[in-house]
Amino acid sequence: MGMGTACYVYPGAPATPGIVTPDISFDRGVYMNGSVTMDDGRAIEVWGFTQGGMMGNQFPSPPMRVREGQIVHTNFTNNGMMWLHTIHHHGIEPSTENDGVGHTSFDVDGSYTYQWKASNAGTYFYHCHTNTVLHAEMGMYGALIIDPPDGSKRAFTGAPLYDVEAIWACDEFDSSWHTLNWDAGTCGADVGLNDMRPDYFIISGVDGASSALTDTRAAVSMNAGQALLVRYINAGYTPQRINFGGLSGDVIASDGRPLPNAVPATSWKSTAAERYDIMFYPTTPGIYEVTVEYLHWVTGAVIGTARTRINVN
Ligand SMILES: [Cu+2]
Structure with a gap:
């Protein structure tokens, strides 16, 4: 079904305001033809994000891992054009353009670079925020981990070490x-x-x-x-x-x-x-x-x- 049939979506692929050179970047595309085989033998359709231009239907989507303090670019290419999606880095607090909430900015119909700062070490996740109730259900999410600035195996600076x-x-x-x-x-x-x-x-x-x-x-x-x-x-x-x-x-x-x-x-x-x-x-x-x-x-x-x-x- 083409995008002309949808309501309450705001197609866009603007240039990233105030873009700077990132400390780390990720590339994400979209798949909408994945499946997960359940223990009873049924294959359930899932959608998600791919790693760069790679094929594949990893569920959950590939994790992102950064260090506290880094400027991050998530280069998102909505390679389908027959549908709209976003990437919302849940729990991060970027500018509205970079928050990936379609209703308050735009749903990506081409490519967009989300620029954000990893301000607080901890456990987060990223997910699509277009027609969210359905797209998150379909599997469009992955882990987002922010390690301490020194990269040590701790949840945050001052937390206990883990093996x-x-x-x-x-x-x-x-x-x-x-x-x-x-x-x-x-x-x-x-x-x-x-x-x-x-x-x-x-x-x-x-x-x-x-x-x-x-x-x-x-x-x-x-x-x-x-x-x-x-x-x-x-x-x-x-x-x-x-x-x-x-x-x-x-x-x-x-x-x-x-x-x-x-x-x-x-x-x-x-x-x-x-x-x-x-x-x-x-x-x-x-x-x-x-x-x-x-x-x-x-x-x-x-x-x-x-x-x-x-x-x-
Ligand atoms: Cu989506």
């Missing part, structure tokens, strides 16, 4: 949404985007029914005595409760900002788009099964569960 790192982006799919066109609902038609009924529960692109128990995109392997940093991203729409399988962690940061004091926890609740940085120091070898429970918005009832493991050798 092992895990990024858990926990998401849910309503498979009935995954056949919609990119502009579905933008002209006011009711296409059901107000009524999510998730039927798949995912950790970092892997089905949490069973695959995420062993797939190394989610499952962690470490030695007793090592320090683990889990970068937990609620990449879905439902509230979540993550249970650490009998381990106690220290929650040290929230949404890219250090907490004044670490909060010990054996489970943690989050809402959509929140990020938490959690340290673990397991001393006893074992297999610790982590469960992510996806909660009904109103009743709090568990509507789905995803599982992965921390394997301590």
Whole structure:
């Protein structure tokens, strides 16, 4: 479906105001023909961002990793032209032109260089902000990590060192949404985007029914005595409760900002788009099964569960 049919989108590909030479840059394109095979054998359509001009349909999209203080360019090319997208670096605070929120600036119909500064070390993510409810659901997101200025293995300057790192982006799919066109609902038609009924529960692109128990995109392997940093991203729409399988962690940061004091926890609740940085120091070898429970918005009832493991050798 061409862009002429969409409503409430603002095509544009302006020059970046005040552009300077960046410290680091990323290239991102778009794919809209990906698929993820679930544990029951069903292939679900996903969309996302590609790395530069490369082909591929990585889900979640390729991570961006920078250091605090750097000026960053995200060179985005919307190679399709039959659809519109943006890149919103969630939790970063750039100028309006560089915020990637289509409604307040423009939806990219050619190429745009997002210029932004990595001001605070921590865990973030980036996602498309065109027809957001659908495009984020379709998988158009990836991790965005800001390391401390010295590049040390810490969540932020002054945070404890880690040996092992895990990024858990926990998401849910309503498979009935995954056949919609990119502009579905933008002209006011009711296409059901107000009524999510998730039927798949995912950790970092892997089905949490069973695959995420062993797939190394989610499952962690470490030695007793090592320090683990889990970068937990609620990449879905439902509230979540993550249970650490009998381990106690220290929650040290929230949404890219250090907490004044670490909060010990054996489970943690989050809402959509929140990020938490959690340290673990397991001393006893074992297999610790982590469960992510996806909660009904109103009743709090568990509507789905995803599982992965921390394997301590
Ligand atoms: Cu999009």
